[in-house]
Amino acid sequence: MSDEAALPEPDRVPGAPHPREALRTIGQDQAVADFLAAARAHRLHHGWLISGPRGTGKATLAWSIAKYLLSGSDSPDLTAPPEDPAVRRIRALSEPRLHLVRRPLDDKTQRLRSEITVDEIRRLHGFFHMSAAEGGRRIAIIDAADEMNPAAANALLKLLEEPPARATLLLVAHQPARLLPTIRSRCRELRLHPLGSDDMAQVLAGLGVAHDAARLSALSGGSVGEALRLAGQDGLDLYQRITGLFADYPRMDRRAAAALAELAAGRAGAEGDPFDLVMTLLDRFLTRAARTGLMGAPLPEAAEGEAAVLTRLSPGPEAARLWADAQASLSARARAGRAVNLDPSALVLDMLIGLANQPAL
Template structure:
């Protein structure tokens, strides 16, 4: 099961309070020129951004001429900036570069094609490299009239403080279980519970249809020895679509749980040790995916890294 892209998603679940905050500012003519939409991955930040854009562009009806142009990506007053596919590797680049941001300048130097608002969506501003972040900051410092920039991020703390200070915040919360069931009626409750209010994460976890990757991750987290036959299976899983990413996600979640448990019981040194391991795991995943390293070998490294931890409690 896959979800439609944010550009094509018509219904909004769980974020109506944030939407109303934006609409109130618009209706009272106190609309800020830049909005930072933050929250965990996969909860609908970009969906909200496109919904707000459609409202500004008078395309609330998705079947109206304006609504159809927004869906098709052909509306002259809407520009989306996000990570691009690396043609050599066939996957998303690890960062948004200054060349990706430069089209904003040209877009804003022209008057609105339909005489109203111009909207720029930057999806994933945490991926801006230093030069791209500085280029965007200059735009935020001197925004043209009748222009709104909608920025989404999972990590607002990673952004330049000067960039954050020029935005009004819309902090989104994970969806409730009821909202998750409405979004994903065919996904099991077990997966929904493990998704922590993120439909995107639920779909990601649901790809482990037989639960084998989850079982292997649990085995590593419990420090159980890996037999030689399992290493062969791990190599096979690494070659499957998203197998490596899913394993790293599950291992990272398990380590984070142990870190929280240690901190709650006053073991700050243990919590710091778990946090360090989680950071090392994230680095391993990033480097493996960015440089097209051997995922089978990387999975073995991830297992060795995690199984060496002392289990603070059964998960």
């Protein structure tokens, strides 16, 4: 495991500690209770599929399970003593009874590959066939299992069909439908859900992001990872600007629109891609507008005055449908243009002008 510590970590949100550092999983009480019930009844399945939207704590739960099992903890909430030797080794990626499978580094480009290869699963086979240290239990975390290529998936299936004794495989999956049906059928699923506003506030406070927790929760859809990304990229301020653009709709301040479009042309960095952030927030605004026409303005607001703007834009179901159609067509056109390297500033400006010029809205 020592070599793993030097690799880039695709499941780490910039500016936040890695999920293995978390003391416990917050806001997923049902999943935690289901696992604990199985463990205490000595019905610990060999394969666990931890699924749900990104940023809802799947990796945190997987690491919590590993720490719980390898430390021998008997806590009622899946926590393990932070000073336990096994927990300290897990946090340092030096626990010999734990194997982490993730996308490997490409030797030529020195960047992470786009998928988990069969070689990584072959190493996992080797790990399970080695003599187990300190008591015999061995755990593997595969993050994310839906990133395996077909050869890797088939190799993992063999392990699940004939699991080694006292082995536990924890498969983290953002899109479990991408996994082989035979893999899914051989795992017990722990389904995670977006966090509620209170749980989100608790998590964000623990990560030092107590300010504007309610707005971040509203805008991130219950995803801690997305909330941290928005906080790190000034997403709330950007969403306020987007909301302001539509305050006098169908009139739109062309200078403000051009400034927003220019922002999308910034260079991608460690915190993320400005074009992706702008498009994500535009999509979110239009989606919230569509939902307002069906269910009323969302609360809490994600921007000051948002409820009034959305209520005026989308007073009923017909308007909701029009906003949903606009979001789907214009967003798809902008993202398709970006995929072929068209100017991101021009793409965003084209989308905004398209929204302003739609007479049906």
